[in-house]
Amino acid sequence: MNDTANRPNSETEFARACKSIPGGVNSPARAFGAVGGTPPYIQRGDGPYLFDIDGNQYIDFIGSWGPHILGHRHPAVIRAIQLALETGTSFGAPTVAESELAELVVKLVPSVEKVRMVNSGTEATMSAIRLARGFTGRDVIIKFAGCYHGHVDSLLVQAGSGALTLGTPSSPGVPSGCTADTLVLPYNDVAALGTAFEGKGAELAAVILEPVCGNMGCVVPTEEFLQALRQTCTNNGTVLIFDEVMSGFRVALNCAQSRLGVTPDLTTLGKILGGGMPVGAYGGRADIMDAVSPVGSVYQAGTLSGNPVAMASGLATLQQLVKDDPYNKLESLAAQLEDGLLAAAKNANVPVQINRVGSMLTMFFNEQPVTDFATATASDTDRFAKWFHGMLDRGVYLPCSQYEALFVSATHTPELIDETLEAASATLATL
Ligand code: PMP
Numbered sequence: 001m002n003d004t005a006n007r008p009n010s011e012t013e014f015a016r017a018c019k020s021i022p023g024g025v026n027s028p029a030r031a032f033g034a035v036g037g038t039p040p041y042i043q044r045g046d047g048p049y050l051f052d053i054d055g056n057q058y059i060d061f062i063g064s065w066g067p068h069i070l071g072h073r074h075p076a077v078i079r080a081i082q083l084a085l086e087t088g089t090s091f092g093a094p095t096v097a098e099s100e101l102a103e104l105v106v107k108l109v110p111s112v113e114k115v116r117m118v119n120s121g122t123e124a125t126m127s128a129i130r131l132a133r134g135f136t137g138r139d140v141i142i143k144f145a146g147c148y149h150g151h152v153d154s155l156l157v158q159a160g161s162g163a164l165t166l167g168t169p170s171s172p173g174v175p176s177g178c179t180a181d182t183l184v185l186p187y188n189d190v191a192a193l194g195t196a197f198e199g200k201g202a203e204l205a206a207v208i209l210e211p212v213c214g215n216m217g218c219v220v221p222t223e224e225f226l227q228a229l230r231q232t233c234t235n236n237g238t239v240l241i242f243d244e245v246m247s248g249f250r251v252a253l254n255c256a257q258s259r260l261g262v263t264p265d266l267t268t269l270g271k272i273l274g275g276g277m278p279v280g281a282y283g284g285r286a287d288i289m290d291a292v293s294p295v296g297s298v299y300q301a302g303t304l305s306g307n308p309v310a311m312a313s314g315l316a317t318l319q320q321l322v323k324d325d326p327y328n329k330l331e332s333l334a335a336q337l338e339d340g341l342l343a344a345a346k347n348a349n350v351p352v353q354i355n356r357v358g359s360m361l362t363m364f365f366n367e368q369p370v371t372d373f374a375t376a377t378a379s380d381t382d383r384f385a386k387w388f389h390g391m392l393d394r395g396v397y398l399p400c401s402q403y404e405a406l407f408v409s410a411t412h413t414p415e416l417i418d419e420t421l422e423a424a425s426a427t428l429a430t431l
Helices: 008-020 075-085 096-108 121-136 190-197 223-236 255-260 308-324 327-347 381-393 414-428
Strands: 042-046 049-052 057-060 114-118 140-144 182-185 204-209 239-243 266-269 280-284 353-357 360-364
Touching: 057 414, 075 308, 096 114, 096 280, 096 308, 114 121, 121 140, 121 204, 121 239, 121 266, 121 280, 182 190, 190 223, 204 223, 223 239, 239 255, 255 266, 327 353, 327 360, 327 414, 381 414
Parallel strands: 140 182, 140 204, 204 239, 239 266
Antiparallel strands: 042 049, 049 057, 114 280, 266 280, 353 360
């Protein structure tokens, strides 16, 4: 069994990092802020495993927060990256790999007729919002409480208050002017959506949402909500944006939009699209995408966008997903995990709610069904912290927040899920 008290090398490295990096990390979620303690420093990954610099091994259910659906160091992906590296790292001029990845995205994602590559999910959503505004000539956008779309100023709006509340910045440094045109609505609330559009439809540039939410924990949209979104946006000439940075190629090869049967106007992608390298993308209807520079006048650019090494990684990842079609396997492994966790929690008399779509899953320490931000934040986060550390000490690496989804990879096996469930039973018994 791993031992949190026995990570002296990680303790030393974290203390060292805190001196030169704010909070010791380059992205806040990694710092264990919500659960306390010191994050293990990772030496390497292999398939479903992570290994830290203290010699501990973990079954990994984060997968770099989404990208590693094929597990760590998939041979085809590593080989493609190595081959690309042999020819150089960046040219700032067109390469064939960019067209190959774009064509595959167009083929796989129902809403995408044209696509532009960027370097992160944040860039993708930022650019999609700008494009929707430029295309419609309107300013106001709608987002949903609890959905995260990267650290874009206009989308970094604190969740909470109800329909039609004007956005407030959730972060110092975001001028209120940046969020004044962002309306925040509750997820899954058809009536609030209707009210927001009443009399204002002609001002609304875009509605952006995670079509399967992962960033308040996993929250599933109702059929009614999705239909209302599509219909309302169509009726008002408002651009419907699905942020599939997390759900894209995760909940289905053809993304959440195929699974849910609703086609947005624009889609943002990231994570799996780069196979572990920094890639994001936004794409959609050709008439909208052609408003982007240099065809249209909506400006967006990037020195490293379409980087050849990153394109090779993404292309190899998507090609492998097409070839292997691991989605039935992912579904059955994740169902095994869900069923086992529910049984273990019941056995331990710990009330939980599990939301799952394909290989995305969150176990909420909550007595009520979780359908939106308000119900998600009613979860017992103290209990979650104990659960998280209990699992980590037993060699299972889960996301370090109640408001995240875990991911199963194609390299997990039924035996590894059983091992995870044994750790879960032992941990739940201590809560
Ligand atoms: N959108 C969604 C749905 C995400 O989950 C994330 C990242 N977790 C982002 C956007 C931002 O992506 P990135 O961290 O690559 O900027």
